[in-house]
Amino acid sequence: MTNEVNARTRRYHSPRRKKQAAATRHAILTAARDLFVQQGYAATTIGEIARRADVVVDTVYATIGRKPALLREVVETAISGTDQSVPAQQRDYVLRLKQAxxxxxxxxxxxxxxxxIQPRLAPVYVALRDAASADSECDALWTQISERRAANMRRFIADLAATGELRTDRPTDELADVVWSMNGPEYWVLLVGQRGWTPRQFAVWLTDAWSRLLLTTGHPRGPGSGP
Structure with a gap:
């Protein structure tokens, strides 16, 4: 009988513990993101993150890890839009893209x-870029994410090539590099952050520009193709 009670108690408390753990993780990631963006990586301490998240320092370490690990998780979750990182090939828009x-x-x-993605990613990415200039672990993370993004763009170009519409007069790696340069958060900051473009205007521009640059068929015509 005692074993049955204990089993029921574990089943009862497990969902609640998972919910509490998820809420704690969310609070820590939100606090870290806000502080990294507001005052920079170097100026932010684990103690400040813990206070803002309303947890103790040991909870930050136990939940995510040291400050470099926190920055990595902040970047990864900014990309995914959730509190967990999601591999590129499992993201919803990538699945829809492959089916198009x-x-x-x-x-x-x-x-x-x-x-x-960029409204939540660009500020974090800029914070990582700035941190990379003075911190070796952040520099390694910056390089890793940059190279991963470049590899993903080569896959994107391969997806376009599979339609038979990709231009063939330029090397595919060169075309991938062009997309890599224009999908970077820096490009978003320039046009949306500094020039005041709307997100829709930015998306329409990229669609038109990439269609002109990458495809044999030129720029798209149809609903939503204009500003």
């Missing part, structure tokens, strides 16, 4: 996804 039948549709899906 035309190159223009694939480009449009990706451009719209970027317009949704």
């Amino acid at each position: 039948g035309t190159a223009t549709a694939k480009i449009s899906i990706y451009a719209q996804a970027l317009a949704e």
Whole structure:
């Protein structure tokens, strides 16, 4: 009888513990993100993150880890839009992109996804870039994420090539590098942050620009193709 009670108690408390753990993780990530963006990585301490998240320092370490691990998780979750990192090939927009039948549709899906991702990612990415200039672990993370993004762009170009619509007069790695340069958060900061573009304007511009630059069919015509 005692064993049955204990089993029921464990089943009862397990969901509550998971919910509490998820709430704690969310609070820590939110606090870290806000502080990294507001005052920079170097100026932010684990103690400040813990106080803002309303936890003790040991909870920060136990939940996520040291400050470099926190920055990594902040970047990864900014990309995924959740409190967990999601591999590129499992992201919703990547799955939809792969199912799209035309190159223009694939480009449009990706451009719209970027317009949704960049508002949360760009400030964090800039904080990581600044931290990389003075911290070796942040520099390694910056390089890793940059190279991963470049590899993902080569996959994106391969997806476009599979439609038969990709231009063939330029090397595919060169085309991937062009997309890599324009999907970077820095590009978003310049046009949306500094020039005041709307997210929709940014997505429409990328769709049009990439269609012109990458495809044999030129820029798209149809609903939503204009500013």
